[in-house]
Amino acid sequence: MTVIRAARLFDGQSLHEDCAVWLEDARIVAVRPGTEAPTNAERLPASLLLAPGFIDLQVNGGGGVLFNDQIDARALGRIAAAHAHAGSTAILPTLISGTRPQLQAALQAADDAMAQQVPGIVGLHLEGPFIAGTRRGIHPADAVTSLTDADVEMLCRPFPAPLLVTLAPETTTPARIHRLAQAGIIVFAGHTEATYEQVLAGLEAGISGFTHLYNAMSAFTSRAPGTVGAALDRATVPAGIIADGLHVHLASLRIAFAAKGPDALFLVSDAMPTAGSDCTGFSLGGERIHLHEGRLVNDAGTLAGAHLTLAEAVRVVVRDAGLPLEAALRMATATPARVARLADRGRIGAGHVADLVALDTGLAVTAVWQSGMRLR
Structure with a gap:
């Protein structure tokens, strides 16, 4: 299980503040308030925005x-x-x-x-x-x-x-x-x-x-x-x-x-x-x-x-x-x-494929997760 805490998150529809995303294997299993993240969660810098891949x-x-x-x-x-x-x-x-x-x-x-x-x-x-x-x-x-x-x-x-x-x-x-x-x-x-x-x-x-x-x-x-x-x-x-x-x-x-x-x-x-x-x-x-x-x-x-x-x-x-x-x-x-009828992609939500990107304030990609694995 991996948990990522982000000060800003775009879930595919709208922006949210301080969220935690639980990943297990290749899937997202939960999205909860950031305050519920465990102490060992990966905490992204406050300037970064987490979005679907x-x-x-x-x-x-x-x-x-x-x-x-x-x-x-x-x-x-x-x-x-x-x-x-x-x-x-x-x-x-x-x-x-x-x-x-x-x-x-x-x-x-x-x-x-x-x-x-x-x-x-x-x-x-x-x-x-x-x-x-x-x-x-x-x-x-x-x-x-x-x-x-x-x-x-x-x-x-x-x-x-x-x-x-x-x-x-x-x-x-x-x-x-x-x-x-x-x-x-x-x-x-x-x-x-x-x-x-x-x-x-x-x-x-x-x-x-x-x-x-x-x-x-x-x-x-x-x-x-x-x-x-x-x-x-x-x-x-x-x-x-x-x-x-x-x-x-x-x-x-x-x-x-x-x-x-x-x-x-x-x-x-x-x-x-x-x-x-x-x-x-x-x-x-x-x-x-x-x-x-x-x-x-x-x-x-x-x-x-x-x-x-x-x-x-x-x-x-x-x-x-x-x-x-x-x-x-x-x-x-x-x-x-x-x-493209990809029902389990394009969103950050339970059951979706754990494809994620982190973007800085200039919208440059700083981190990528594909099927739950961090690429960069």
Whole structure:
């Protein structure tokens, strides 16, 4: 049994003063007033805030590894470890528009990683290849394709954890989207040229969220609201957002927050191999990607994912965008946990996985616990 006493605690919903958290093995067994903590409890400095471990639903790489380049459980372990050290204790590793054999390999790699209990791997995100070629961004052009009945059958095979699939609704049929959703797959709209009306049809069919709001989707205009307009108009439908100060203007971030709030808007890193690493470049689909002044771009200057961790995104939301601390933390913990159907994560409460982070007054991560084990 481990007991941690914190002068300030964010439980996934709100802030509390002077609390003690009891951990046993990988679970939280109790949260009580700090005055009930035993004398041998670990007492955090009064300046630190204890919060749930961050949950990142879009992680392409980290620690020098790109999932597309090494599609196996060992690579997932390295990626997850890099992000855990930075405070993201649960991630959905994300494959960027792979070929059909790569999709099958990714499903197997994630299954293997979870069977081996690789810390931090809690599911899988397949971002494409069923997307619009006009909105592919950095995704390899030769991988982009349309969703077929055979693809639906492959994706609907039993999988032991949350599976998130990003697709462009206009490139397939509502019937296929419905089949995916009925099979328990979390279907998001992204990398799409869809009209407002096409998005609404997709939502009716079973789409339940949006991938990296604003980026790689049809824009909002006065007479054609597009995918962005549909996402903002449907306030309760979840949307991920990349808060690095590069992918989304701070004013756009605030507008999205005003429309959706912290229970529907959540943070994603869209992290690439440079996150949690000293590497400064990598290749994706035959293109060289460079890190320059915090920005990842190809030779043409197209943004290529993000050099970002979720802890850094929280700091941008609070420090630069001026949003409330509680909201920013919820957008990195309880909200993505609910979106990914991870019922026992994203909160500090009895029965939840003992994933915790300690943050200093500048919101830098100073300590991490993953499944009850202290990493730093």
